[in-house]
Amino acid sequence: MHRFVIHHFETIKSTNDELKAWVNADEFTVITAADQTAGRGRRDRSWHSAPGDGLYMSVLLRPTAQPESVPLISLLTGITVAETLMEFGAAGIDIKWPNDVLACGKKISGVLIEGASAGATGLRLIVGIGVNINQRSFPDDLADTATSLALITERSTPVDAIRDALLDRFARWYDVWRNCGGRAIIARYCELSSYATGKLVRILTDSGDLAGETCGLDASGALQLRTPAGEIRTVISGEVVRLRENED
Ligand code: BTN
Numbered sequence: 001m002h003r004f005v006i007h008h009f010e011t012i013k014s015t016n017d018e019l020k021a022w023v024n025a026d027e028f029t030v031i032t033a034a035d036q037t038a039g040r041g042r043r044d045r046s047w048h049s050a051p052g053d054g055l056y057m058s059v060l061l062r063p064t065a066q067p068e069s070v071p072l073i074s075l076l077t078g079i080t081v082a083e084t085l086m087e088f089g090a091a092g093i094d095i096k097w098p099n100d101v102l103a104c105g106k107k108i109s110g111v112l113i114e115g116a117s118a119g120a121t122g123l124r125l126i127v128g129i130g131v132n133i134n135q136r137s138f139p140d141d142l143a144d145t146a147t148s149l150a151l152i153t154e155r156s157t158p159v160d161a162i163r164d165a166l167l168d169r170f171a172r173w174y175d176v177w178r179n180c181g182g183r184a185i186i187a188r189y190c191e192l193s194s195y196a197t198g199k200l201v202r203i204l205t206d207s208g209d210l211a212g213e214t215c216g217l218d219a220s221g222a223l224q225l226r227t228p229a230g231e232i233r234t235v236i237s238g239e240v241v242r243l244r245e246n247e248d
Contacts, residue, residue, distance in 0.1 A: 003028065004167050004171075005025075005029050005030065007029070007031050008031075008032045008034075009033045010034050010035065011034065012033040012035070012036055012037070013038040014039055014040050015033050015056050016126050016128040017038075019126045023116045023124045023126075026062075027060060027062040028171075029059075030057060030058070030167070031057065032057045034051055034052050036049035039130065040128075042239070043204075047110060048139065052159070053134040053148070053159075054133050055129065055130065055133055055162050057130075058128040059127045059167075060124065061073065062122060069177070069220070070123070071221035071222065071236070072177055072186075072221045073125065073127065074099050074111065074113055074221065075189045075217075077099050078100070078101060078193075079185065079188050079189055080173050081111070081129060081131060085101065085108065085131070085149060088149060088157055088162065089152075089153045089155075090152045091153075092104035093108075094193060094195070095189065095193035096193070096242075098237075103152045104152060106145055107132075107145055107147070108146075110129075111128065111129050111130075112128040113126065114126045131149070131166070132148035133148055133156075134148065134157065135148040136150055173185065185221075186219070186221065189221075190216070190217065196214060197215055198214065199213065199214045200242070201213075201214060201240050202241045203223070203225065204241065205237065205239075206238075210225055210227065212227040213226045214226075215232065218234060222235060
């Protein structure tokens with residue numbers, strides 16, 4: 001089992017930013033914070049970090065595998081969070097590609113993975129994970145789209161319990177990735193994610209928007225999209241937005 005070394009801060013700007021100063025530390029160095037004053041999300045968004053109510057955590061990885069296999073780390077992080085939340089009683093868990101975890105259709109967790117170098121040789125990844133745990137309400141602009149474990153299960157859960165369970169699972173899935181490659185990760189992902197196949201979506205990518213129906217993941221973890229013209233497009237990164245037409 002991996003030995004995570006956890007450094008906890010009461011208040012910090014962003015656990016991802018803090019960990020960037022630690023890129024030469026051992027793999028599995030972890031930064032957590034009770035409160036983030038400038039928590040960051042993907043696509044330059046902020047991450048609402050209610051003090052004490054959520055898990056705000058970043059894990060340093062120093063993978064020796066080729067960069068091409070890194071997207072699978074993004075997927076295994078989503079699997080890890082989804083399974084951990086189910087272990088703690090969350091119903092209606094789903095994963096929106098690549099690794100937004102939803103509960104009853106609302107976002108309960110987000111993941112921000114960033115590269116870091118600072119003169120380091122070899123790949124360094126900062127896996128930032130935010131999980132909404134004990135929030136009983138959200139600011140107006142998030143109220144319709146965000147949820148928490150407490151809102152889903154109607155009970156509070158210690159943040160540290162989620163942290164420990166999540167790191168334990170993360171270590172196991174990371175070992176699967178290192179020792180066995182991507183096949184088991186893709187298979188588990190497709191079991192957990194209703195977005196992997198048959199979902200009508202729009203995907204906002206850096207090179208424009210795409211619309212179509214999802215039709216699985218390729219071996220690297222990229223999402224396959226069938227466009228209305230019947231072409232299969234491979235999407236490496238982007239923001240998936242569900243279209244209303246096949247809502248269930
Ligand atoms: C997203 O869904 O857009 C990603 C959100 C990631 C939030 C986490 S909280 C811990 C870590 N530190 C940050 O500043 N962001 C990530």
